[in-house]
Amino acid sequence: MRYPTEIKKFLYSQYFYGGLRIAFGISLPVVLALLVFQNAELGFTISAGALAACAVDMPGPLKYKHNEMLTCSVLGFLSALVTGIATAWPAALFLTVVLLSFALSLIVLYGVRWPQISFATLFMMILTMDSHFTLVGALVNASWILVGGLWYTYWSTTVSRFQRDRIEQQAIAENLFAMAEYVRARAAFYDLHADLDECYRNLVQRQIATVDKQDAARDIALRNLPRLRDGKLDAHRMVLFNLFINSVDLHEGILAAQTDYAMVRNAFGDSDLMMFFRDLLEKLAGDLEYVGLSVLRDTQAAERVHTKAEFRAIEYEIDQLRKKNFPNEHPEAYASIVASYRRIWSAARVLDKMRANTHRDVAVQKPEMPIDKALDRFLQKRRVQWGLVFSNLTMASPSFRHALRVAIGVALGFWLGRILPLTHSYWICMTTIIILKPGFSMTRQRNTQRIVGTAIGCAASVALVLIVHNHSIELLIMMICMVMAYSLTIFNYTASVAFTSAFVLILYQMLTPMSMGLIGERAIDTVVGCALAIGSSYLFPYWEYRLMGPLVKELVRSMRRYLDAIWPRGVALAGQGSPQAASPGAPTVTANTPLPTVAPLMQGGQLGEAVPKTPSGTKSGACVSSAPIPTRATDTVVDSDFARRLASKNMQVAYANLGNAFQRMMLEPKSQQRFVAELHGLLVQSHVLGSQMAAASPLLSQPLVEPAKLGGLDRALGDVRENLLQIERAGTASPTVDLRELTRALDSMVVAVEKEGMASADAIQDLKLLAYQSKQMIAASRFIRKDVTSIRLPV
Numbered sequence: 001m002r003y004p005t006e007i008k009k010f011l012y013s014q015y016f017y018g019g020l021r022i023a024f025g026i027s028l029p030v031v032l033a034l035l036v037f038q039n040a041e042l043g044f045t046i047s048a049g050a051l052a053a054c055a056v057d058m059p060g061p062l063k064y065k066h067n068e069m070l071t072c073s074v075l076g077f078l079s080a081l082v083t084g085i086a087t088a089w090p091a092a093l094f095l096t097v098v099l100l101s102f103a104l105s106l107i108v109l110y111g112v113r114w115p116q117i118s119f120a121t122l123f124m125m126i127l128t129m130d131s132h133f134t135l136v137g138a139l140v141n142a143s144w145i146l147v148g149g150l151w152y153t154y155w156s157t158t159v160s161r162f163q164r165d166r167i168e169q170q171a172i173a174e175n176l177f178a179m180a181e182y183v184r185a186r187a188a189f190y191d192l193h194a195d196l197d198e199c200y201r202n203l204v205q206r207q208i209a210t211v212d213k214q215d216a217a218r219d220i221a222l223r224n225l226p227r228l229r230d231g232k233l234d235a236h237r238m239v240l241f242n243l244f245i246n247s248v249d250l251h252e253g254i255l256a257a258q259t260d261y262a263m264v265r266n267a268f269g270d271s272d273l274m275m276f277f278r279d280l281l282e283k284l285a286g287d288l289e290y291v292g293l294s295v296l297r298d299t300q301a302a303e304r305v306h307t308k309a310e311f312r313a314i315e316y317e318i319d320q321l322r323k324k325n326f327p328n329e330h331p332e333a334y335a336s337i338v339a340s341y342r343r344i345w346s347a348a349r350v351l352d353k354m355r356a357n358t359h360r361d362v363a364v365q366k367p368e369m370p371i372d373k374a375l376d377r378f379l380q381k382r383r384v385q386w387g388l389v390f391s392n393l394t395m396a397s398p399s400f401r402h403a404l405r406v407a408i409g410v411a412l413g414f415w416l417g418r419i420l421p422l423t424h425s426y427w428i429c430m431t432t433i434i435i436l437k438p439g440f441s442m443t444r445q446r447n448t449q450r451i452v453g454t455a456i457g458c459a460a461s462v463a464l465v466l467i468v469h470n471h472s473i474e475l476l477i478m479m480i481c482m483v484m485a486y487s488l489t490i491f492n493y494t495a496s497v498a499f500t501s502a503f504v505l506i507l508y509q510m511l512t513p514m515s516m517g518l519i520g521e522r523a524i525d526t527v528v529g530c531a532l533a534i535g536s537s538y539l540f541p542y543w544e545y546r547l548m549g550p551l552v553k554e555l556v557r558s559m560r561r562y563l564d565a566i567w568p569r570g571v572a573l574a575g576q577g578s579p580q581a582a583s584p585g586a587p588t589v590t591a592n593t594p595l596p597t598v599a600p601l602m603q604g605g606q607l608g609e610a611v612p613k614t615p616s617g618t619k620s621g622a623c624v625s626s627a628p629i630p631t632r633a634t635d636t637v638v639d640s641d642f643a644r645r646l647a648s649k650n651m652q653v654a655y656a657n658l659g660n661a662f663q664r665m666m667l668e669p670k671s672q673q674r675f676v677a678e679l680h681g682l683l684v685q686s687h688v689l690g691s692q693m694a695a696a697s698p699l700l701s702q703p704l705v706e707p708a709k710l711g712g713l714d715r716a717l718g719d720v721r722e723n724l725l726q727i728e729r730a731g732t733a734s735p736t737v738d739l740r741e742l743t744r745a746l747d748s749m750v751v752a753v754e755k756e757g758m759a760s761a762d763a764i765q766d767l768k769l770l771a772y773q774s775k776q777m778i779a780a781s782r783f784i785r786k787d788v789t790s791i792r793l794p795v
Contacts, residue, residue, distance in 0.1 A: 005293070009177065010487075012296040014059050014170035017163070019487030022054045023479065025155045029148060045141060048127055049148020050155075052076045052120040054486070056113055057156050059171060059216060061223045062164065064113070064382055066157045072117045073149025076124040079104065080145045083128040084138025093129060098411045100125050101433075105406040108438055109392050109399035110384050115438070122406075122433045129414075130426040168224055168240050169295050171217040175247055176292030178213040180285045182206040183254055187281035189261040190274045196262060200684050204659060207687060210251060211656035217244055218649075222375050226367065238367055242357045243295060245368035250288075250350040252648065257343035258691030259336040260776060267333035273317040280310035280344060287351060294358050301358040307348060314341055335772040338765075339695065374642060378649055398542040402438040409436055409536035416528060422521055431529025436536060439544065441667030443537040447530050449494040454526040456494075457501025458519050464502070465509060465519075478506040544665035545674040549793035551658040552679075553728065555686060556788065558647070558654040560724035562690070563717070565647035566697040568640070569707070570721050573714060644697060651690055659683055675791045682787045689720075689780035696773045704763045704770075705753055712749030716742050716774040723781040727788045735782060742778055746771040 010016055026047050033043025053076070056068045079100060086096035104122050108115045124145060133141060160167060185206040188194045221244040226237035268274050287305035294301035318338060321327070327334040369375075392399050409432045417425025435446045468474055481503035488496040505519055564571050662679050665672075719737055750771050753759050759767070 019483045022486040023482040045144045046148035049145035050152035053149040053152040055120040069153040075121045077146035079121045080124045080128045081142035084133040101410040102407040105403040173292045173296035175213040175217040178210045180289040183285040190278035208659035211652045246354045253347040256695035276313045301355045401540040405536045427525035428529045435533035441664040453494045453497025456498040461505040543672040555654040556727045558651040562647040562651045565644045678787045685780045685783040692776045712745035720781040723785045
């Protein structure tokens, strides 16, 4: 590991900044209560409310974060109030705790951030249930908790507003770091010593991570668009907008560099050409990481990585292959390696543009895409359908089952806490709600991490108690532990738990010097809570495979829509009026998107140019129009580019959703893992198909030859579309057209154009490349059709 780089990435990251924000937001009420009221207990009560609100303070759009923290504060107040009133009667308290555990766990069904709100409100309930309040005392306690929640909400909102650009920089940089790892995964394919299956597994994981980070960056970047100031767009915001658009184009360009790696390995073996490709991609990954670090640190990225030697070496090797008649002897291998070279060349140019954008030369800054309200269609709307809870009061609902598990786990923890001789028995219930997640795999993973982290934290606390006897040093260590605990929560939960255990025990040591017994009690409570959580997770389980059927369908549907967006002629040939008409009544992610009128193939305007003329095969300066019906040729181009970009985004998100579900399933018991080989094959082939469609997109937009001479291409892409449509319609029949017949039709098309002698050499080369990509798409779509036909998952 490159420790200096990783340390810099962490110290400038949104996680560390968030840890600082949370630590100070929680600590300040205690300090102020001590200084102003000389009342530490009041300070801790207010801090408890702040602690609940901070559970929702995660990276994301500021508007939604503010509303979510407010909701959390109000629900936390109600939870603490009801629990506080019930503490006067033990039986009522038990019943209240069980019912609240069920109700507050059920709200996870509302989706994004609601699991965190659920945990925070349960946290308030558990902190309150170990005390004894009168009616007035319960109201006062809950009110101070509400004050703490509101304090933290507006503390975090104020700090985040001042850091709005910094937060966007951090999100974009995280996206670039994930993309750099994806490029490294691509480089491994050119290493003959790397296992091909393992390379594909790693590539799928990196693609999922990249899409997740890109989606998070999109959610922030497109909500903070550049605004006019003194008649000009805000230059700094324009830089960030351009960097995000560049990152999307770069990802699409690298994605389009996909090829048949088994064929490439067989054709070129352990040659210098393979080594040059591997080294080139490794260098590009390093350069991309450096640009990301520059964005993160808000500095100008210099040109530190030079790739000219690798590009020239590859050009030389390709020229030597041409002289040896390799293109005629191995046409597909040659077309594949040339296409990969062109795509990587284009990606390098996009990377150069990103580096230039970090320089912020206001005189030359222009938006990569016009700022338009139509960009809102790339964003997911967060609307809460409150009535949804009533339709989920059934055992068929995963959220209902989760709520039952939590209620049972907390009830058992409450009972054990009363019969065991423990001074902080609520720690048992706390551990149970922390570990119990809606999915079995996450619960199992958190259980192990919690035990290991607590053991490390308790051991560190023992060492601290024995070695340090200075309150100032203890306070400093506690603050460091608090910052690190909240900084590491998202990406290193074990370390976060270790720091949390340490700072909690140090706090107790400072308030009331403790014996080793309290540290031991903390460990015992954690073990008991973990045992309850893992035991409860086996009650009414809803295994991941039950949720994957709709995800498979959505992925196939999104790939078909992407094909329709880049090849509108296919819709016309199928006798349909719009891409959505292929599956009447099917839900669509892009239902509110104005799509282009069907234009003749390669003659309705240009979406992009053949690489290497423009980066990533897309025209970054393409306009976006909000008009529902194009009225001019340029309008058709505008809407076509918009539809292509939106369809590409939806396809990648659908891929990541299925990939994440598959990874969760692989953490479940083997007896509950279904169709593992088929689903893995589906992910690999879907990645291949999506990559080849992205690669073909700019070629399909060019007038290479007259459409009448592209019969072979029409048949090939029509077969791809038909395969995807049959999967959507749950068709089980095998393809009716022979694969060899389609291959011959593509080859005959290229030969006929060559013999005619009317097309340029570049056009013929592009047509050969398009024929090769079409063959790859046919093969991938048929593999997908075969795999999906074999998969029998609930829909």
